[in-house]
Structures are given as C-alpha cells and as structure tokens.
Amino acid sequence: MTKPEAHIRLAIDAMGSDLGPNEVLEGVALAIDRVPRNTNFILFGKKKDLEPIVLSNSILSNSKVEIVHCSEVVGMEEKPIAGIKGKKNSSMSLALQSLKEGEADALLSCGNTGCLMAGGAIKLRTLEGVERPALCTIWPGRERYFTLLDAGANPHAKPFHIVQSAVLGSNYARVALGLVRPKVGLLTIGTEEGKGNEVIHETHSMLKDIDGSIINYAGLIEGFQIFENVVDVVVCDGFVGNIVLKACESLSKLIGTFLDEELRRNTLRKTGALLSKGAFRSLKQRINPEQFGGAPLLGLTKNVIKAHGSSNRNHISGAVKIALDLVQHDMLTQVSQDIQEANEILRPEPLTNR
Amino acid sequence: MTKPEAHIRLAIDAMGSDLGPNEVLEGVALAIDRVPRNTNFILFGKKKDLEPIVLSNSILSNSKVEIVHCSEVVGMEEKPIAGIKGKKNSSMSLALQSLKEGEADALLSCGNTGCLMAGGAIKLRTLEGVERPALCTIWPGRERYFTLLDAGANPHAKPFHIVQSAVLGSNYARVALGLVRPKVGLLTIGTEEGKGNEVIHETHSMLKDIDGSIINYAGLIEGFQIFENVVDVVVCDGFVGNIVLKACESLSKLIGTFLDEELRRNTLRKTGALLSKGAFRSLKQRINPEQFGGAPLLGLTKNVIKAHGSSNRNHISGAVKIALDLVQHDMLTQVSQDIQEANEILRPEPLTNR
Numbered sequence: 010m011t012k013p014e015a016h017i018r019l020a021i022d023a024m025g026s027d028l029g030p031n032e033v034l035e036g037v038a039l040a041i042d043r044v045p046r047n048t049n050f051i052l053f054g055k056k057k058d059l060e061p062i063v064l065s066n067s068i069l070s071n072s073k074v075e076i077v078h079c080s081e082v083v084g085m086e087e088k089p090i091a092g093i094k095g096k097k098n099s100s101m102s103l104a105l106q107s108l109k110e111g112e113a114d115a116l117l118s119c120g121n122t123g124c125l126m127a128g129g130a131i132k133l134r135t136l137e138g139v140e141r142p143a144l145c146t147i148w149p150g151r152e153r154y155f156t157l158l159d160a161g162a163n164p165h166a167k168p169f170h171i172v173q174s175a176v177l178g179s180n181y182a183r184v185a186l187g188l189v190r191p192k193v194g195l196l197t198i199g200t201e202e203g204k205g206n207e208v209i210h211e212t213h214s215m216l217k218d219i220d221g222s223i224i225n226y227a228g229l230i231e232g233f234q235i236f237e238n239v240v241d242v243v244v245c246d247g248f249v250g251n252i253v254l255k256a257c258e259s260l261s262k263l264i265g266t267f268l269d270e271e272l273r274r275n276t277l278r279k280t281g282a283l284l285s286k287g288a289f290r291s292l293k294q295r296i297n298p299e300q301f302g303g304a305p306l307l308g309l310t311k312n313v314i315k316a317h318g319s320s321n322r323n324h325i326s327g328a329v330k331i332a333l334d335l336v337q338h339d340m341l342t343q344v345s346q347d348i349q350e351a352n353e354i355l356r357p358e359p360l361t362n363r
Numbered sequence: 364m365t366k367p368e369a370h371i372r373l374a375i376d377a378m379g380s381d382l383g384p385n386e387v388l389e390g391v392a393l394a395i396d397r398v399p400r401n402t403n404f405i406l407f408g409k410k411k412d413l414e415p416i417v418l419s420n421s422i423l424s425n426s427k428v429e430i431v432h433c434s435e436v437v438g439m440e441e442k443p444i445a446g447i448k449g450k451k452n453s454s455m456s457l458a459l460q461s462l463k464e465g466e467a468d469a470l471l472s473c474g475n476t477g478c479l480m481a482g483g484a485i486k487l488r489t490l491e492g493v494e495r496p497a498l499c500t501i502w503p504g505r506e507r508y509f510t511l512l513d514a515g516a517n518p519h520a521k522p523f524h525i526v527q528s529a530v531l532g533s534n535y536a537r538v539a540l541g542l543v544r545p546k547v548g549l550l551t552i553g554t555e556e557g558k559g560n561e562v563i564h565e566t567h568s569m570l571k572d573i574d575g576s577i578i579n580y581a582g583l584i585e586g587f588q589i590f591e592n593v594v595d596v597v598v599c600d601g602f603v604g605n606i607v608l609k610a611c612e613s614l615s616k617l618i619g620t621f622l623d624e625e626l627r628r629n630t631l632r633k634t635g636a637l638l639s640k641g642a643f644r645s646l647k648q649r650i651n652p653e654q655f656g657g658a659p660l661l662g663l664t665k666n667v668i669k670a671h672g673s674s675n676r677n678h679i680s681g682a683v684k685i686a687l688d689l690v691q692h693d694m695l696t697q698v699s700q701d702i703q704e705a706n707e708i709l710r711p712e713p714l715t716n717r
Contacts, residue, residue: 165560198605206519232609236617251552253610255586260611263590271642278642284635288625295621
C-alpha cells in the first residue's frame, strides 16, 4: 500500500556524523535526485555550519530544504538519558520534537545511538500495544539481504518482546526488501526442541502461536545459518543482537585489514592486487551495502532511522531512501494492525497491569 | 610448571571426523614428529578401519600407538544424552571411560560436540568447586590470538558460572598462548556502568572481587572490541558465545566465497588473483589457524579437547599439541587451586545447598 502523494517531510539531524555535517548534507543532495519531488528536508543543526554548505550546493539550494538552528550537539560519549534530557536544544532533541509534533514524518540521525534510542522512547513513545522498540539492521547474506533485530535497543528482553520484534521485523522486511511473506527465524544454539534456554523455549512457543497470518515463522536457527538465507528476519534479544552485529562488523574489517596486509607483502602480490582491484571494491560494497545505510528503530509512534556514525554520503543517501520507503508504504499503520492481532492471540486479557 | 617426564597417554577418538579416520590418523602422525618421545597414543575406533592405516604408515607403526576396538560410532545427528548413554561401545564413550579410569591423560575428539560435552559431564564430572564446564576457543585478533569462552557448553549461565569461566579461561590462556597475566574482559553491550543486563551487572561485580591474584580483570568490553586485542580472555555465557562463534565462522566463510566470486568475474581479475594467490593462502591461515585446531572443554576432572568435525590433518596435529600442553603444564592442578581461592572469596559459606 503506497501513501498518496502528499508532502513527505524528512527531519535530518545534520550534526551527529563522525565525518561532519558536510558529508551528511552531501548524502542528502545525492538522495534528492532519486526522491519524489514532494519531499521536504528539514535540517537540524548549527545554522552557521549548515547554511554555507546549503548555499554552495546548487542541488540543496534549489530544493525544498529548510534549516532549523539548534545551539547544541549530543556528543558520541554522552549517556543516553543525560544526553537527551540535558540538551534540549540539541539537533537530536529538536528533530525528535518536530517528529512528535507532526512537523516531520521521519527522522534520520547518525548521532549517538543510545541517546537516539532513549530520546525516541521518551519523546515519541511506543506504538499502542508495543512494549519495547527494536533496532533493525540489514545484512548481506550468501544470496540476498536479510534483516536482524533487535540490534541493541532492548538488552533485557522477555519472550513477549522478542515476539513483538518478529512482527516489527517482518513488516520492515516487507518494505525494505520487498518480500511478501518474509520468513522469520529465532536465533538460538542447537535447533532441536529442548536446546537453548528458557527464554528461547517460551519465545519459540509464542512465535508458533502467531505463525500464519501475522508472521511466517520458520522456526529456530543457529549462528552459522544467519548468513545462509535460511530466513529473511533473524530475531534475537538486543543483548545477543548487539554483540553479534558488532562482532561481525569488526570481523569483516579485520579480514579486510589482513587481506590488505597480505597483498602488500611483496611486489608480486602488489601487482596482482592492482590487476584485481575491482574485485576488492565490489567485495567491500557487497559486505557494507550503501543502499542500506540506515537502521530503523521499530515500534515507535514515528519513523526513526539510525545511520552509522561513520556513514559516508552514499550511506546517508541509502538511509534517506529507507526513511522515504517507510513513510510511503505507511508501515506504521500495518505494524499497528499486526501488533493488535498478535496481542489478541498472545494476551487476550486487557493489558492493564504492565 | 612443567610436569616431569613421565609417560603421557593421549586418547584419540579416531571416528568422529567428517573426513574419516584416515585424516585423523594422518594428523596424529604429523604431530608425532613434534611431541616428546614418551607420548603414547591410544586410538579408539573400528579396528578394521584403523589397523590398515597404522600398518601402512611408518611413522604410526614405529611409534607408541595402540588401537582399542570400539564397535560403535556416535553420529553427528545424535542427541547429547542419547548418543552417549545409548552407545556405550562407541569410540567416544570408551575413550571417555579410559580417561575416567586414568588410562589416558587427555582425550581428543572431532565427534559430535553435544555428545562429547554431555559425556564429559556425565562420565568425568566437574572439578571440585566447578559448577559447569565451559568450551574455550582460540580466535585470531588484530595483533595476536585470544581466547573466548564459553562457546556453548552452558547456555543457561548464572553469573557465578561466567566468573568461573573467567578463571578457567585465564588458565587456558596461560598455557596455550603463553601469557603470564592474561587480561580478562566481560562481553556486553555498552561499557558504561549500568548498561547491559542484570546478569552482566552481577558478573562484573564478582569479577572485580576476584581481580588481582586470581584473574587480571580488565572490565567490560563490547562486541566490536573482541578482535582488537583489548583483552586476552573474552568471557560470556554459552548462549552468546556459541552464537557469536558460529556467526563469525560463517561470516568469514561467506567473505571468502564473495572474494572468490569477485576474483573470478573477469580475466583481468583472474590474472591478478593468480599473481597474489600467496596472499589468499596466508589470509586463510591467519583466519583459521591450524595450530589451534582444538578447543578444550574446561572445568572437568580430565583434559578433553574438541576438534572441529571438518578438521584437516594440520588442525588435528595442532589439537594434539594443545592436549599435550595441557598435560605437560599440569593445568588441572592450577585450575583447582584458582577455583578454590575464587570460591573462598565469592562463596565463603560451605557449599551444601546447590
């Protein structure tokens, strides 16, 4: 279902990138070519930093781009609650506020993840019936991309939260990967019944209860199956998901470093590397796909997309595309319906005492 | 402390490898060149399979190699308890039995991991004061190797179990990596106090209590720091450890496949790859180091080493070296002392009701 062609307003927290606001704005400019004409961008950040960039860039200055001055910036080292509550005039806070007040349809930020998650939860709240938000990442698999969540929004997950993540992730996989019935797998150790731990047993049983109309549950999967495209949506709690995500990201960087070192070890290898340099470039792009430069924080009342602090302009452009997709497909409405249906099955009694 | 030059007897479960008993025995033959003369090998398996291999291999037939006939083999698909209890005459069961009865000092098996862990726990029991065994793996880091445990022996870990893993892993890092005071890190998400979950908070506090004489605790680490050699011993529960291990193993295989595909895409790339093929060989060896072909199941009364089902002869030879190191350094005695000391600090009351 595509939303009719109303104005789409994207809030951009322009200050949180490791590469500075220029890279973020270059990413927005790249995206502008590919977004619908009716898209407005609201840039949150220091006017003295942003204005010269916009004015010197003909794509930005000729587009529907507005700057909202924010006197503060949330730093990468700030603690979640303190960073948000202590800096009410930061680009992140004010951008979240504009989402809350309906002035924007989606927010993209490369800033401090903890602060963005805390800010999202505090300012925007979760959708009715959703207990915890979940951060949903897209990964490259052997044959195609897949989603993994929760990548760290909720490290104290109960089975019910993980089940809701499955519903959230299925909706995102439909929008971002274009799948009709994405297969969901629950990440565990050993796939025989009885293996894993109590959280897994309970979650597995609840996922089976909502299998069918709400999600397409394919059962338990192990760590070695993640990249094998056995499923399209890998669900796990935020503790496991965050560790696996960060370990895998840093392992692929390490392999890149090792490869680089080995290729420079002598002249013969260097010559070979020069001839096949196209292969290394393609490899990098396959492992770190720029079109999926953003990870949505699912389960909130609004669309919030987190991009990596180190995102380049291509990643930012990819993240803008994701933000637009979520708005255009009106994912929030579908998520709300699915969550209500799942809750009716899993928790038929009125939800009063939680 | 090196054990005096008594006989060392290694039990080898010769039947569990995906590549068949020949590869296991070739690995033993490779190792024989490098082990002390006083090492005896006891091969457990089907006599009709093993005898021809030993007789046709001059290294094996000229060494202290004995075959113990076992009529059964534990399959890769068998369930842990059933595989061990149902097949009392399997090479794995009889090899464990020989350890239990003091006929061997260490056991090496490439067989079914679940069965080996169950068999170790049932037949050998844990060392006095140790509540749960832990599987300890060695990984390549940016500058040097490090250990990670528990890789899956105990998926229901309580803080006390994770703390004991830290003690076990420190001892193994001393022996296998030659470190005097290996640094221990607790794997979590976010390293500020208060992040993570309750298990992490409690474990962190207990690790601080035994920091100093028993372990060298360096604090919390995140997933992206695993490979950065921030610490030498990464501890986590068996659920997280198993998932991270398997995800990382399969990711490095996937990157290998992607690289291979990209290098074959056209003639120029193929030519380059041919010139730099030495680099790819070195890369593979750095990521999958053969000298650490085995992972010990720590915390048992005896030395049990698990090798990958797909181990080649070089990995087997590496695993034999690990088994010998554990025996020669008399790691079990040191572990017992450290565990007693840690328990006196953490649980000063008599351990009766657990």
